Amino acid sequence: MTKTLKRLAGYYKPYKGLFFSDMFFAILGAGITLVIPLLVRYITSTVVYLPSDKSTDMIVKLGIFMIVLVLIEAFCNFYIAYYGHIMGASIERDMRNEIFSHYQKLSFAFYDNQKVGHLLSRITADLFDISELLHHGPEDLVISIIKFVGAFGILMFINVRLALAAFLFIPFLILYAVYFNKKMKRAFRENRARIADINTQIEDSLSGIRVVKSFANEKVEMKKFRQGNERFVNSKKLSYKYMGTYNSGMGAFTTLITISVLLTGAFYLTKGEMPVEDLVTVLLYINNFTDPVKKLITFTEQFQNGYSGYSRFLEIMAVAPDIQDALDAEEVSDVKGAIDFENVSFAYEGTQEKVLSHVNLKVKAGEYVALVGSSGAGKTTLCSLIPRFYDVTEGRVLLDGEDIRELKLQSLRNQIGIVQQDVYLFAGTVMENIRYGKPDATDEEVIRAAKAANAHEFIMELEQGYDTDIGQRGVKLSGGQKQRLSIARVFLKNPPILIFDEATSALDNESEKIVQQSLENLAKDRTTFVIAHRLSTIRKAQRILVLTEDGIAEEGTHEELMKKNGIYSSLYKLSFA
Template sequence: MNQTVNRNYSAKELIRRFLPYLMKYRKLLFFDLFCASLTTLCDIVLPRIMSTLTNTAMYEPAALTVGLIGKLAALYVVLRLVDAAAYYYMCSQGHIMGVYIETDMRTDAFAHLETLSDSYYANNKIGQIMGRITNDLFDVTEFAHHCPEEFFIAAIKIVVSFVILSFSSLPLTLIIFACIPFMMYFSIKLNHAFRSATKAQRVQIGELNAQVEDSLLGQRVVKAFTAEEMEMEKFASGNQVMKELKKKRYKIMAVFNLSTRLFDGLMYVVTIIAGGLFMVHGKISAGDMVAYMLYVTTLIATVRRIVEFSEQFQMGITGIERFFEIMDTPSDITDSPDAKDIVVDGGNITFDHVTFEYPDDHNRVLHEICLDIHAGENLALVGESGGGKTTLSSLIPRFYDTTEGRILIDGQDVRDVTLKSLRSNIGIVQQDVYLFAGSVYENILYGKPDATEEEVYQAAKNANAHEFIMSLPEGYQTDIGQRGIKLSGGQKQRV
């Protein structure tokens, strides 16, 4: 059965496989991270400015001059201007980098989907597939941009804060920083539950999309059987499941944020108690205590930002996971390593002891079929429904591969020639005619993209379609709607 791969990927594996997409734009990324480092300067320098002002006012009041205050203020203004410029670059070019990556991944996903066989589409809902290459990849843009930035900024603030505070009092610094591992442990634990809930929600979005697509495309059937109420009940059921999944996800997020706020309070309490005792015993100055409180505030804001970002992180990771589930789905109809272009000399077709069973249910439709169709012959297959007439035709262009036996065209096994050359030499009129949204002209051109206008008109005349096309409001340029809904069944077959 050819279904989308559905297995558990570790976050480490997903990030490792995502890196080639990210590193393609390494210049943008590195400058973005450089700008991210510049945005940390104000948060790092401000506590030192306040510590300098406080200590000078308490211990050297004569040195606290307007000139000193002006210099410190000017320094902070310059840092703020640098911060603004760096933040502007991060918001603009950083997001654009994410868009580039999203576009590359969507292109790769669509290219891979084009290689998958009919078995895949028979076993996977289009709504689910659409969700994977649209909504899921939207979140990758934010992930690609914010993930490196947020963790890089957090690392700088935590390391620099630790170094600066250690010079004031290493014991007090170690006491305060001892709270961080506990906070990160609980965050990681809750992240696993959050990721599972996010993935379940994404799957249900795909199911809901598939259901809506079915209902809307089949509106004529729905109305013909007055089945509007039944369709509403089906939609309400899927919508209810979606509501419950979102409620579960938000409850996990609430627990996540609660734990963060409790740890925030714990760090402030530790700073107040430990810092106060250190001041009582003369281990740190009042200015250093002010700096400690500001650095702790910066640390808490940094950790809180990482925790808040975890929602975006999990959505991005889930999008990447669902992307690789598509990319890891094997293509079961491919060119053989030594495949050559087919050479058609007449067009004799031979079925040599062909047996076929569908891979999903192993229903054997054809058994030991031997058939020779000579060039120029017209052959009609007659039989009961489900007897294998359509299946037999589908084996020639390799929509499926034979289970046993082989099919030859002018003596060439269809599995030994390239799919492109094979299918370009076969003309097909499907039972269920599918036309693409656009004009009549564009749909006729689909079979031969480089055809001239005269060739398009001649093809329409050969199919007895020219007259009815010319009677349409805009002739060949008439828009025929999605799946050619504006044309009759016979008109669609002729186009």
């Protein structure tokens, strides 16, 4: 825990000035609250007994002084509330940048086993609680200690017996707090998991809202949401039970302290062993004495929230990217596009079953290769190994004779363009989505890429042309239009290696014809891998590979494979049956 807290404290480093000024004003404000009751004691024990003209003059001066102290305290409270929150928000921003940057580095294998809602919860709710702890935690702790220790010292100076009466319940209060803190920590952690589940449910339901409505399943989604929401409330009930017991118990202890001091003071007053101003002053300090206890209650609550959030933050940050640059990785330059698979085997993380087993394949630079076969044969997996979305389990993949694991990831992926069946377009304009292929491209370059992809014509028919907002995931466009934008994006990137992953299988015949023409334009003079569902689209391929669970079963041109009358011939005839 000490190591974790030390690491958490490291986030203050860029904001040392703000942190120390925040602490200074917190200490100054706490000091002022300790001074004012002493001034009250001085007035009630000394000033009121001076001659009338002197006492009046002194009361006016002390009154002005106390007003000045109150104004200074008000400024201190403003400073720690405003600038302290700015510091907390800045740290939250830094941590959000850090975790989002880490998300970008993690491989497909990580995301295969994660829910978006859980990842979203770690970057929003968790980080807010951490920033609240980092802002309020230190100042609340410092203010509480100053008030607590200061009030105890002053109480001991004024009257030892009253001070001891005040501290009679402190050991019990500490034991009580420690016991329920542990209970609350477990409950808060459970709350985090439940709210992440709800985020996942919302994200899933809203992302698939068209499917929901097409099946008229709004009630089903509402039922699922209510179940998750109910689990969240149940976990909250437990945490509120502990919190309620904790707060009520701590409140009872602080009241008992006041009663203890009052009864002890009253006892000694009746015996004439204590001046009344001592009891008045001590009662004023009891408020200063119990206030830190209340702040500590808030602090422990914040600490549980913030620490459990930071623990979850560290869990993600501890996940090392399983695909990253080697220490001596090189930049890719002058790529021809020859791809070799040497004895390649692959199994997904957590499974023993191999998707690919001892595959050997040589693809020349500029060659057009089609991959066919039944679902689960490993076509997409084989192509996913080229840009290192996954790393081979055995063997190696070579680009122009170099092992791709010895090349820098970004440099490698810059050489590869991928057009998938399930096109992902970002919320924004047509121009922004095409420019994603080359972020520094000019408008003219974007338009040239759109023309090459047969997309310019339909774009100009849109209400605002290239500045048209296409909605979340391009919802305002047809399947063929979205596909052509994704092709334009790759045209703009202009890579020497292409992967078409069933890019036309979800389109109607007319759209397929246009998109197929765009793909053929794009594939000219580039090393191209085509994963084909519709076999009619790959008849012109220079090589067709038939993948089965046992590896590459057949290889050749369309005409050669049809003559063999084997697997490819059966698949082709079946597709036209």
